[in-house]
Amino acid sequence: xxxxxxxxxxxxxxxxxxxxxxxxxxxxxxxxxxxxxxxxxxxxxxxxxxxxxxxxxxxxxxxxxxxxxxxxxxxxxxxxxxxxxxxxxxxxxxxxxxxxxxxxxxxxxxxxxxxxxxxxxxxxxxxxxxxxxxxxxxxxxxxxxxxxxxxxxxxxxxxxxxxxxxxxxxxxxxxxxxxxxxxxxxxxxxxxxxxxxxxxxxxxxxxxxxxxxxxxxxxxxxxxxxxx
Amino acid sequence: xxxxxxxxxxxxxxxxxxxxxxxxxxxxxxxxxxxxxxxxxxxxxxxxxxxxxxxxxxxxxxxxxxxxxxxxxxxxxxxxxxxxxxxxxxxxxxxxxxxxxxxxxxxxxxxxxxxxxxxxxxxxxxxxxxxxxxxxxxxxxxxxxxxxxxxxxxxxxxxxxxxxxxxxxxxxxxxxxxxxxxxxxxxxxxxxxxxxxxxxxxxxxxxxxxxxxxxxxxxxxxxxxxxxxxxxxxxxxxxxxxxxxxxxxxxxxxxxxxxxxxxxxxxxxxxxxxxxxxxxxxxxxxxxxxxxxxxxxxxxxxxxxxxxxxxxxxxxxxxxxxxxxxxxxxxxxxxxxxxxxxxxxxxxxxxxxxxxxxxxxxxxxxxxxxxxxxxxxxxxxxxxxxxxxxxxxxxxxxxxxxxxxxxxxxxxxxxxxxxxxxxxxxxxxxxxxx
Numbered sequence: 001x002x003x004x005x006x007x008x009x010x011x012x013x014x015x016x017x018x019x020x021x022x023x024x025x026x027x028x029x030x031x032x033x034x035x036x037x038x039x040x041x042x043x044x045x046x047x048x049x050x051x052x053x054x055x056x057x058x059x060x061x062x063x064x065x066x067x068x069x070x071x072x073x074x075x076x077x078x079x080x081x082x083x084x085x086x087x088x089x090x091x092x093x094x095x096x097x098x099x100x101x102x103x104x105x106x107x108x109x110x111x112x113x114x115x116x117x118x119x120x121x122x123x124x125x126x127x128x129x130x131x132x133x134x135x136x137x138x139x140x141x142x143x144x145x146x147x148x149x150x151x152x153x154x155x156x157x158x159x160x161x162x163x164x165x166x167x168x169x170x171x172x173x174x175x176x177x178x179x180x181x182x183x184x185x186x187x188x189x190x191x192x193x194x195x196x197x198x199x200x201x202x203x204x205x206x207x208x209x210x211x212x213x214x215x216x217x218x219x220x221x222x223x224x225x226x227x228x
Numbered sequence: 229x230x231x232x233x234x235x236x237x238x239x240x241x242x243x244x245x246x247x248x249x250x251x252x253x254x255x256x257x258x259x260x261x262x263x264x265x266x267x268x269x270x271x272x273x274x275x276x277x278x279x280x281x282x283x284x285x286x287x288x289x290x291x292x293x294x295x296x297x298x299x300x301x302x303x304x305x306x307x308x309x310x311x312x313x314x315x316x317x318x319x320x321x322x323x324x325x326x327x328x329x330x331x332x333x334x335x336x337x338x339x340x341x342x343x344x345x346x347x348x349x350x351x352x353x354x355x356x357x358x359x360x361x362x363x364x365x366x367x368x369x370x371x372x373x374x375x376x377x378x379x380x381x382x383x384x385x386x387x388x389x390x391x392x393x394x395x396x397x398x399x400x401x402x403x404x405x406x407x408x409x410x411x412x413x414x415x416x417x418x419x420x421x422x423x424x425x426x427x428x429x430x431x432x433x434x435x436x437x438x439x440x441x442x443x444x445x446x447x448x449x450x451x452x453x454x455x456x457x458x459x460x461x462x463x464x465x466x467x468x469x470x471x472x473x474x475x476x477x478x479x480x481x482x483x484x485x486x487x488x489x490x491x492x493x494x495x496x497x498x499x500x501x502x503x504x505x506x507x508x509x510x511x512x513x514x515x516x517x518x519x520x521x522x523x524x525x526x527x528x529x530x531x532x533x534x535x536x537x538x539x540x541x542x543x544x545x546x547x548x549x550x551x552x553x554x555x556x557x558x559x560x561x562x563x564x565x566x567x568x569x570x571x572x573x574x575x576x577x578x579x580x581x582x583x584x585x586x587x588x589x590x591x592x593x594x595x596x597x598x599x600x601x602x603x604x605x606x607x608x609x610x611x612x613x614x615x616x617x618x619x620x621x622x623x624x625x626x627x628x629x630x631x632x633x634x635x636x637x638x639x640x641x642x643x644x645x646x647x648x649x650x651x652x653x654x655x656x657x658x659x660x661x662x
Contacts, residue, residue, distance in 0.1 A: 056559055057656035077563050083655075084561025091659070095556040099266035104259075111259040112561050156560070 002029035002065070003196055004053055004164050009062035011048050011219075022048040023059070024219035030164065030198060035190045037199045039207050040216035046200035047168055049216065053198065054087055054166045055079045067163060084112055088157030088195075090167035094149040096141040102128060102152045103137040109160040127155045131185060147178035151185065158189055164196045171203050183209055249565040254573060260566060264573035267546070268581065275578065278542050282582025285531045286631050287589035293524050294594065294621035295601065300520045301622045304506075306447045307513055309386045311455075312506045313477035314486040315493065320502045322474070328358060328429045328467060332501070335471040342496040343478060348485040353380035354473040356463040360426030362406070362456055364414035371410070371456045373426055375463020384479045387444050387457065394418035394442030397459055403441035407452030411443050418442060424456060428468040436466050447616035528630060532638045535579075539642040543575055547646040554650050555658025564651035571650055575643025579635045587628070597621050 011023040023045045030036060038046045051057040052064055055071050064071045066086060071079065083089075096105045106124040115123070128137050131151040141149050150170060157165050167186075171179035183206055190197050199206055207213055215223040254260060268275055308314060317339045322330035332339065336354040343352045356375035361368055378397040382388035388396045392408055404422060406414075416422060418440050425435035438458065445452055464470065480489050486505040494503040507514045547554070554567060562570075600618035 051656040051659075054559070056659065057654060077565075080558070080561055080563035083559060087561075089556075089559045091556065091559075095553070097263065097553065097557070099263055099270060104262070108259060109560055111257065112566070160561075 001068070003032045003067060004198070005029040005065045006049070006053060006059075007063050007065070009049070009052055009059045009064060011045075011052060011057070012060045021219055023052065025062070026216075026219070026221055028053075028214065028221065028224075030196055032163075032196055033190070033194045034212055035187065035197045035210055036212040036214060037201055037207050037210040038214050038216055039200070039202055040222070041202070044216040045219040046216055048219075050166050050168050050198070050200050054089060055083055084109065085160065086163045088160060088162040088165035090150070090153050090157045090165065090170045092169040092172045094141070094146065094153050094173075096149055096152055096156070098141050101138050101140055102133060102144065102148075102155075105141070105152055106155045106159050109156055113160055123159055124155075127159045128152075130189075131155045145178075147174050147182065150174060150178075150182055154182065154186060154189075158193070158195055162195065164198065167197065167199045169201050169203075170199065171201065171206055176205070179203065180205060246565065246568075250568045250572065253563075253566045253569040257566060257569070260570050260573055264570050265577055267550075267570075267574050268577045271546070274542060274545070275581075278538055278578060279582045279585055281538050282535055282579060282635075283585035283589050285535055286583060286586025286635070287593060289527050289531045290586070290590045290623070290627055290631060291593045291597075291621065292527065293627050294590075294623045295597075295619060296520060296523075297624060297627070298619045298622040300517055302447065302616060302619065303516060304513060306616070307510055308483070308506055310446050310448050310451050311385065312509055313384050314480040314483060314506055315478040315490045316504055316509055317476040317478070317493065317497065318474070318502045318504070320499065322502060323504070326357070326474075328427075328469065328474070331429075331469065331472040331474055332476070333470075333472045336473045336476045339476045339493070339497060339501060342493055343476065346489060346492060348480050348482070348489045348492075350479045350481045351380065351383035352476055352478045353377055353384050354460060355381075355475050355477055356460060356467060356469060356472075357474040358426045358463075358467055360424055360456075362404075362410070362414065363423045363425070364416045364420065366415040367413060369410060369413055370454070371424070372454050373424060373456050373458065373463065375458050375460045375466075377460045381457075384477055386446060390444040390446045391442045392445045394440065397441055397457065400439075400441070401459075402436065402438045402462060403459070404438040405442050405444055405457040406440060407455060408443045408445040409449060409452040410454065410456070411440070413453070416440055424458065424466070426467060428466070429472075430468055432468075434466050434468065436462070524627070524630075528634055532634050535582075535635070536638045536642040539575055539578060539639060540645055542578070543571060543643055543646040544649070546574070547571060547650045551650075551653065551658050555653065555655050555660075558653070558655040558658060567651040568644075568647040571647035572640060572643045575639045575647075576636060579639035583632060583635055586631070590623075594621055594623060 006026050006028045009023055009026045010021065013020045013022060026049060038049060040046060048057070052059050055066070058072065066082060074082065097108060100108060103124050106127060107120045110120045110123065125134070125137070128134050131154055133148060133151055133155070136144055136148055144152070171182060174182065186197060187209060189195055199210065201207060211227045213225045214221055317332070317336070319330040319332050340352065343349050354377060358373045360371050360373040362371045382396070387405065397403055397405060404424065411417065414422065420440045421437055422440060423435055423437050425433060428434040460473070464472070478489070480486050490503045490505045497503065557567065600620040602618055604617040
């Protein structure tokens with residue numbers, strides 16, 4: 001059964017009376033444990049589709065189901081709960097909370113989830129060690145490099161034990177060496193913990209390492225290939 | 229109409245539920261406190277400007293209240309210490325017709341017995357009070373003649389401590405105390421002869437020659453110009469009163485005890501006496517005190533309304549600048565209530581820091597003004613109001629508590645608009661914000 005599924009999803013933006021179709025009738029189903037990339041040229045609708053699948057935006061038409069629940073039928077509060085417990089996000093610009101340290105950023109999600117303080121500390125220490133940042137735990141984002149910040153972002157995305165992690169061009173701001181290390185880390189997390197990953201990217205290295213590749217063009221799925 | 233009312237009620241219910249959830253989030257999520265506190269200091273210069281504005285506003289308002297209240301406090305204290313006492317006992321009818329017809333014929337003995345038994349009483353004294361005329365070789369003036377027992381009166385009013393020349397009423401017979409201002413008008417000095425005349429209890433004009441024993445000067449110019457003191461026995465003789473007195477004046481151990489003391493005394497003396505507190509005896513003064521309190525709220529309102537706009541402006545800017553960051557927080561699972569809680573906390577922290585700075589500034593101001601503000605340039609006008617040349621600020625607990633309560637409410641209200649704005653943004657829209 002699909003863990004995350006889009007059925008006939010459209011997204012149309014209207015600016016000063018001019019309509020722009022960003023996503024045009026997409027059907028996409030992700031199975032648990034998949035490591036999938038959405039790729040395609042700039043403006044093809046990758047980020048918009050990711051936002052729709054991540055309950056960050058509402059489709060103009062069509063439905064999105066996460067764990068069998070129709071997102072269109074949920075209240076704003078219920079969507080927030082769903083994002084908190086079932087989804088993890090990684091952004092191109094890292095988007096850590098600047099006033100919090102690496103550990104606090106990682107614990108932020110768990111604190112919202114109501115995880116007890118003792119558990120939070122143990123889990124954040126473990127995950128920061130796993131992403132190779134145990135020594136940077138008390139540093140704030142501005143004291144870290146881009147690659148380190150993105151690894152904290154990965155730790156933050158998976159520490160809440162989500163069903164799906166959505167990553168919007170996570171390697172776009174990183175050099176190739178750092179990007180490769182980060183991708184290997186996410187592949188390892190995918191293999192070991194079974195977290196489902198969905199990336200948007202146009203980084204050939206990310207596309208090459210993915211086990212499923214979905215090509216978008218003009219808001220439509222042009223190709224959907226799986227590794228044998 | 230009914231439908232509209234129902235919609236308004238439903239909206240209020242929703243708002244109430246939302247507010248409860250916001251406060252629950254603030255109480256539960258310690259992380260909101262940490263993020264809010266650090267956010268306050270993210271833009272130190274901007275926070276510094278707002279905190280300075282709040283601090284100066286608070287210090288200005290509280291200090292001006294303390295100075296004004298110091299003035300009002302002095303007016304009340306002067307009235308109590310020069311004439312009123314805390315409680316007075318008269319014969320029934322005296323208040324409407326304060327003449328010799330309404331007197332305590334027993335010389336105040338019954339009242340004195342009751343007063344000696346009451347633990348709240350610090351001192352009491354009998355007096356005779358009448359209108360009259362004082363004449364010197366060069367001038368004359370209308371006066372309020374007060375006949376006193378010097379030792380008892382000294383325990384109640386400040387006249388004995390306010391002598392600027394000569395002596396308080398001593399052992400010599402037929403001596404008067406007059407104010408410096410009256411002495412100037414009559415062109416007399418200590419030892420000069422004056423004639424005091426008044427209408428006695430039978431309606432006949434009576435007069436007696438006295439020598440000026442001493443001159444006094446109090447904070448009340450009105451008293452200094454018009455009040456003449458003689459010994460009780462000599463006043464009774466002049467006015468043919470026998471042993472009768474006009475009033476008993478009482479000083480309580482604490483001003484706050486005046487009402488209880490008057491009530492108890494009234495119960496004990498029954499309908500034979502009319503017992504009044506200083507508040508009842510000087511309604512104009514009470515009006516001044518009440519008016520001062522009203523004005524205090526107007527000043528606070530002006531300061532806090534200005535402050536609210538400043539806070540709202542700063543928070544709107546802060547929220548606008550952090551739109552994307554708030555979008556990230558929403559993306560990773562923060563709900564609207566938590567966003568409102570976060571921004572509201574920032575607003576409250578901003579005001580609390582401002583309050584702390586404001587009270588520090590107030591403390592400094594009070595320290596610098598601890599010896600009072602010298603207003604001798606306006607001495608005549610102030611003395612006419614019963615205020616001395618030096619005003620010492622008086623800070624009441626309410627003047628500290630009121631700004632704290634009002635500022636916190638202001639902070640909550642001022643933060644609400646930016647907070648709701650932040651919470652309503654669609655996460656995807658907020659993430660697109662540059």
